[in-house]
Amino acid sequence: MIIRGSDAAPISFSRNGLSKAMPELPEVEITVRMLRPMLIGRSITGIENDWPRQIATPEFRLFQERISQRKIQSLDRRGKYIIFTLDNDEFLLVHLKMTGHLSIAAGSEKPDPHVHTTFILNDGDQLRFKDVRKFGRVYLVNNLDEILGQLGPEPLDRDFTGETLHRMLRGRNRVLKPLLLDQTFIAGLGNIYTDEALHDAAIHPSRMAKSLTKIESHLLHQSIRSILLMAIRRNGSTVDNFRKPDGTPGEMQNALKVYGQAGADCPRCGAPIQRMVLGGRGTHYCANCQM
């Protein structure tokens, strides 16, 4: 199931005790929505690349050959992947990871030094993939399952209900926070919105998945959906670095209640927000009202 949608915003906090953040489902969705009307129907006539490892598959020369002269038929999202459907039934996939960013620029415009892959479009404009940390990857495949086959359900899909989540959590002997970050469990959640959803549902991140009651599972389901939808409505979170494809920031960062808020008052109960490391990831929560 592919989500027909919009554009993305990675987040990035400066170093004062906070953290860097990356594009999660809402930011990828925003990116897709913004790029879609600008790209559908246009052709890729060539590619420039100064860091071939950004092309995950196939090998660069083959990639170059296969992408050339391809027309973009549609633009979609699945989890945190951006999917370009090409006119030869191949798919160009982009994962922004932490600092990736896609934008369209005139060919005459001087590129940012962190742009490593540039798709030349038929009218001279360019689709630029900028990525400071070089974690992001580009894939060209003829079978989507090759890359997306293992992804879990889409949290905003109609089929993903509270009952679904309850069934998925039941019997899972795993700590909740790392499980929610596992893309094969649910596709699209990242560190920021997982912390926010758990806080919203008043559930402690270190609870075991199987310990959630049916009511708690339904609450968490509702929180995951409402947090993601709010983030999409607010054009994603921008802290420091993140920009939408048109260069403007998102607004969701102003609505974050726990992520990056260590030491601040919990908006619900006033107790200080804590930070701990769970599954190797910074985790923000309120020890007083998340049970």
Add this chain to the structure above:
DNA sequence: AAGAGACCCTGGATGC
């Protein structure tokens, strides 16, 4: 099935 650790990479923070 679950979890720990490594790896990818950069730039801001820290130490000297």
Add this chain to the structure above:
DNA sequence: TGCATCCAGGGTCTCT
């Protein structure tokens, strides 16, 4: 003040 070094940060893969 300037330079060198350290390490956070998220997703994925490998190994146990």
